Amino acid sequence: MSEHAPAAGTGISRRKLLLASGAAGISAFAGCTTGGTPSETGPETVPRTVADHSSPDLEKWIDEVPRPGAAEPTGTKDGQPYYELEMNEFEQKLHSDLPPTTVWGYDGQFPGPTIEAEQGEPIYVRWQNDLPDEHLLPVDTTVHEELIPYDIDGVRTVTHLHGGNVEAASDGKAMGWFTRDFAEKGPKFEKKDYYYVNDQPPATLWYHDHAVGITRLNVYAGLAGFYLLRNDHERELGLPEDEYEIPLVIQDRSIDEDGSLFYPSAVSADRGGDDSHPETSIVPEFYGDVPVVNGKAWPRLSVEPETYRFRLLNGSNSRYYNLELLEYDEATGETGGAGPSFVQVGNDGGLLSEPVEIDGRLEMGVGQRADVAVDFSDYAGETLLLHNDAPSLYRGSVDNSDETKPLSEIVLVDVAESGSAEEPETVPETLTDVPDLRAESVDQHRHLTLATGSDEYGRMKHFLGNREQSSGYALDDPVTEEPELGSTEIWSIANNTAMSHPMHLHLVHFQVLGRESLSDYDSDTDGVDPDALESPEPYELGWNDVVTVDPAEVVHVIVHFGEYEGLFNDQTGEYMWHCHMIEHEDYDMMRPFRVLPADDDSDE
Numbered sequence: 001m002s003e004h005a006p007a008a009g010t011g012i013s014r015r016k017l018l019l020a021s022g023a024a025g026i027s028a029f030a031g032c033t034t035g036g037t038p039s040e041t042g043p044e045t046v047p048r049t050v051a052d053h054s055s056p057d058l059e060k061w062i063d064e065v066p067r068p069g070a071a072e073p074t075g076t077k078d079g080q081p082y083y084e085l086e087m088n089e090f091e092q093k094l095h096s097d098l099p100p101t102t103v104w105g106y107d108g109q110f111p112g113p114t115i116e117a118e119q120g121e122p123i124y125v126r127w128q129n130d131l132p133d134e135h136l137l138p139v140d141t142t143v144h145e146e147l148i149p150y151d152i153d154g155v156r157t158v159t160h161l162h163g164g165n166v167e168a169a170s171d172g173k174a175m176g177w178f179t180r181d182f183a184e185k186g187p188k189f190e191k192k193d194y195y196y197v198n199d200q201p202p203a204t205l206w207y208h209d210h211a212v213g214i215t216r217l218n219v220y221a222g223l224a225g226f227y228l229l230r231n232d233h234e235r236e237l238g239l240p241e242d243e244y245e246i247p248l249v250i251q252d253r254s255i256d257e258d259g260s261l262f263y264p265s266a267v268s269a270d271r272g273g274d275d276s277h278p279e280t281s282i283v284p285e286f287y288g289d290v291p292v293v294n295g296k297a298w299p300r301l302s303v304e305p306e307t308y309r310f311r312l313l314n315g316s317n318s319r320y321y322n323l324e325l326l327e328y329d330e331a332t333g334e335t336g337g338a339g340p341s342f343v344q345v346g347n348d349g350g351l352l353s354e355p356v357e358i359d360g361r362l363e364m365g366v367g368q369r370a371d372v373a374v375d376f377s378d379y380a381g382e383t384l385l386l387h388n389d390a391p392s393l394y395r396g397s398v399d400n401s402d403e404t405k406p407l408s409e410i411v412l413v414d415v416a417e418s419g420s421a422e423e424p425e426t427v428p429e430t431l432t433d434v435p436d437l438r439a440e441s442v443d444q445h446r447h448l449t450l451a452t453g454s455d456e457y458g459r460m461k462h463f464l465g466n467r468e469q470s471s472g473y474a475l476d477d478p479v480t481e482e483p484e485l486g487s488t489e490i491w492s493i494a495n496n497t498a499m500s501h502p503m504h505l506h507l508v509h510f511q512v513l514g515r516e517s518l519s520d521y522d523s524d525t526d527g528v529d530p531d532a533l534e535s536p537e538p539y540e541l542g543w544n545d546v547v548t549v550d551p552a553e554v555v556h557v558i559v560h561f562g563e564y565e566g567l568f569n570d571q572t573g574e575y576m577w578h579c580h581m582i583e584h585e586d587y588d589m590m591r592p593f594r595v596l597p598a599d600d601d602s603d604e
Contacts, residue, residue: 040135040155040214049268055255055290060298061330061412062096068226068247068294071113077124077193083115086128087157087223089136095297099259104136104221110295111249111315112207112225119231122197127159129180137217138265140282142457143587144213147175147476154179156186157218160210160506161196161227162367163203163348163545168573170194171506174212174590186212199569201350201432201543202234204247204311204369216286216317216582220263224249224315233432239345240309240373240425247311252288252319252407255297267459277457284460285318285583287392291410300412304419305380307426310372314364318581319407320394320500322361325374328385328412339384343427346371349509349543351432356538361389365502367580368546370539373427376415384413395550396499434542435565437511437558443487445526450495450549450579462497462579462589467523470496474588481593485572488560490528494518495549501584502546506575507595509543509568510559512536518552528556546580561595572597
């Protein structure tokens with residue numbers, strides 16, 4: 001086990017952790033100055049915390065929400081469409097009143113261009129790294145310093161198709177990184193051209209960077225985009241399309257007066273920061289003070305009094321969202337009553353079996369997608385606000401602190417007086433067939449844990465463990481989870497920390513069986529009775545690849561590894577599971593799992 005992982009059988013008690021977390025404020029923020037030598041370590045930094053920074057007081061609701069561009073194939077390979085998407089640095093206006101902001105993106109776009117693919121029709125993608133030698137943001141070289149060669153030239157990147165049921169060689173492993181023109185490669189690098197088989201239900205997927213130790217920085221700089229998978233059945237449902245279908249990625253950022261992105265490089269005293277920490281330090285979480293939707297800060301969205309389909313993505317680093325449309329007075333900035341409700345038609349893994357009208361707010365953890373229909377026909381000529389009431393440290397012990405107020409105003413919605421649609425769109429009562437994974441046919445029950453510890457500098461770290469070592473393992477410890485191809489397993493995830501975590505599994509999609517209190521859970525007993533659990537939320541039905549696990553809670557999910565009733569496809573090899581709060585994922589809340597070939601009892 002790595003020297004920075006907590007010893008087996010040790011750890012912080014829940015009571016002590018709650019007290020420690022309760023004394024904390026929000027994450028430290030810090031910025032950077034220009035200069036420094038070319039390397040991944042980024043520019044020379046002057047550590048700043050949240051007390052040192054606030055973004056400019058920008059006028060809200062000036063800029064229209066842009067639509068992401070579309071990616072186009074550059075040719076074919078083996079008879080399949082072939083894409084080349086280049087990661088590069090460029091300037092983009094995040095707000096009309098700001099100077100251009102230096103960001104990273106794909107093909108000169110932030111967010112990157114949307115890839116649209118067809119179910120059952122594979123594509124190839126070459127993710128080309130053309131980034132500068134020097135990182136845009138300050139890099140903490142103590143993070144996984146035993147695994148990462150920080151002294152090489154160039155910035156490490158690797159792109160992961162989030163939600164993709166793909167071969168291991170094309171999954172975008174954290175240790176499969178590469179630098180510009182593939183000059184340097186990580187130990188898990190396998191190929192330049194990724195192969196996406198697209199043999200899974202149509203869904204809202206997304207791609208983003210996944211390089212070990214700097215995912216939080218690369219995604220924050222702009223390396224993310226949509227990947228929409230479609231099929232004829234979905235088109236025949238008559239859901240809103242063309243200009244009435246809008247992908248919306250919601251992110252939070254902090255910005256300096258000169259328009260540059262601002263990101264922490266020191267831990268605040270409220271979160272345990274002191275002079276013993278490295279000069280440039282990773283922070284526990286990141287919460288920005290400016291909402292950015294499709295690359296625009298404080299934007300407005302113009303719609304007609306028709307039904308729209310919004311492909312919502314929480315693309316933030318750490319922030320949760322609890323979203324609701326409210327009536328809004330733009331002159332006074334005051335909110336009124338509830339606006340139109342969200343009717344959810346799909347989630348992470350594709351369409352739900354039937355629409356779900358959200359009663360109140362829609363919860364979205366980091367990395368989660370919500371495919372929703374919104375009927376604006378009763379709100380012609382009105383102004384609405386997409387409002388968020390989620391605190392920063394979500395459902396943690398300090399969620400009522402003044403220092404963890406939510407980023408409440410996300411986007412203003414202008415509803416026109418009249419529409420241009422020839423016929424109003426309606427949402428059908430039945431969407432698709434979602435076969436149930438049956439708890440009585442489970443081959444193995446895994447008992448997994450979310451835990452906290454600290455590193456040699458006293459900084460909090462998060463870990464993933466299991467029944468054998470509940471205090472957690474380091475990223476590079478030997479693989480402990482090895483499901484077999486064709487097997488069905490229950491993963492029971494117990495949260496021993498003081499905040500919620502959005503837990504993500506690569507490769508597979510799972511179904512949520514339900515939840516129970518940690519105090520009622522017996523990790524020594526295999527088997528789950530779904531009828532004895534708190535039922536999943538309606539929007540958690542169907543296929544998921546991210547699930548929220550709240551403090552002192554156990555979430556039970558059931559997952560099949562391989563093809564199931566004509567859905568998904570058989571893949572073996574090494575993949576990752578991790579918390580999708582990216583600061584946690586980077587340090588050290590990520591672990592590999594390995595899917596073994598059927599009937600393979602070897603340890604290879």
